[in-house]
Amino acid sequence: MSTAAVLSGSAGDIVLSAEHLTKRFGRREAVADVSFDVRAGEVFGFLGPNGAGKTTTIRMLVGLARPDRGRVRIRGLDLARDFEEAMGHVGCIVEAPDLYKYLTGRENLLHFSRMLAAGAAERIPELARLVVLSERLDDKVSTYSLGMRQRLGIAQALLGNPDILILDEPANGLDPAGIREIRQLVRHLASDRGIAVFVSSHLLSEVEQTCDRVAIIHRGRTLASGPVRELVDRVASDRLRLTARPARRAVEVLKPFGAVEIAGEGAGTDEEAAIDARIPKAKVPDALRALTAAGVDVFAVERSLASLEEVFLEVTGGETV
């Protein structure tokens, strides 16, 4: 597919690769044979419902948990063997942005810069500006809002100039404005700084808006993976949304071309209404000509993109998120 080609062509080197990760808790397989690559400059979405194995996978990616089988490579380094060197390329937030609440933002950043190579502390003012925390940097973290903690967590993760940023549910608990801020920051880091960003989420819309590529995980297994557009196209290719008047007549005309339903209000009336139709791409010009010939006014025709929710429903066989 052309979008895929463009995406993989523009993306950089593989920064992180998970190879057949498997983790058992007792007899339950929490993660089974999960593999994916994350490339420089892309935002990679890791999508799945709560309890799908996202956090367990992330724990293995950052060395908090040992995989029973499989391997994590960061910049080609085996995480299990070269932990210190490999983690030098990684910045992460696992689960919640838990920092030391009794320390100030600056003290937290100084604390973690002492765990990094020399020079990390000098980046603190710049990073504080990036995450818009400069003014509150000398306040205790206990006084921060969740959004500020999330941003401080990201500043912390960026201290070591990482090649890959791993964020676990960065939108959790944030208000819409906070979510947008994080999204813009993530996009900026990937597009302008060439950092590979791995984002897990159970919010489909979030992943759809932020990510270049996505892997869908369910019950510990990856069900689908690929560029977001490509996955969406799979479901979306025959979807049309028309706005036409009179609606009732439009539906009659479109019926022979494919499945039709009236989306908004005004079904069965002669007023203007939105109509969802599933018409194969090749038949769309004929359908439009037929509408015009029948005297139907068409105000708008859009190819409606399926949301990831629909993709998800399709790949999981109908289970909701």
Place this chain on the structure above:
Amino acid sequence: MRFPGLVENEMLKFARQRRFRVVVLILIGLIGLIAFAQSRGRERFLGDKDWHVATQERMARIQNGLRDGRMPPTMQRWARFELDRLQYHLERDVNPDAISGPLFVRGFANASSYLLLPLLAIVFASDVVSAEFAQGTIKLLLTRPVGRARVLASKLVAVLLAITLTVLFGGIVAYVFGGIAYGYGGWAAPVLTGFRSAGERLDPAAVRSIALWKDTVLAYGLAWFAALCVGTLALLTSVLLRSTAAAMGTMLAALIAGTILPRLAPTWETQKFLFVTNLPLPDYYSGSPAPIQGLTVGFGAATLAVWAVAALATAFLVFVKRDVLA
């Protein structure tokens, strides 16, 4: 290369969690209270009698108690030992009840070694790992380019450093209050130490007379060593239990058991292999009769060292290997 920075991190956390402040206040409050209460008590107890007379009177009382025959066997053992010790002081013309600022400092080493200093060691060590789990910060701490063994090593060093500062500070506070109560001079005075029982009686060959300052340094060294060992054990419980309350409770229960076990079950000899039984190293050194047969400074220090090394090995093994799922 970055190790001093890691230790600095841990010390910063102690400071910001008010650990040092609490310990300092406890030491000042407690030692001040002891110095005040003791100086009041002495005035009433000794009056202005000559110490030779007072000591002989005390020996007479102990002998009466022994003749009485109602004394339990462990008390009898202590009584004979005490008689010999007092007799020895009379012979050498050294006042067994002498007091001065420096002697108060010296006494604090013995008094604090089995409960207070271990307690303060626990204050530092028992949440040094578990708090990171409780706060969730362990996930950040262990995903930095620093191996887990080095993270735990930095915590261990910080705990040992904090305990060292605590013991030093305790000595200084004791000197300040002891000096207020009894005067600051007298570091060079001779003290008799090394009282050891040989069978039923005191072994005179072991008794030595040394300068008070030297004796004090030795006693504090032993108390410090015992506190360090408690610190490593508390670190282990902190690693294993991942809950500060549980770790602190476990260590406290062990300490309390250690202070009552020898009294409740003095004949159970195996308890000399427990770490709590060996904490009063300064006592065993200066020679009060050991609660259990066979307890000496050397044995106690060796036993504590074995406990500490085993605790460290276990703590490192578990900390490095275990998955972090908090």
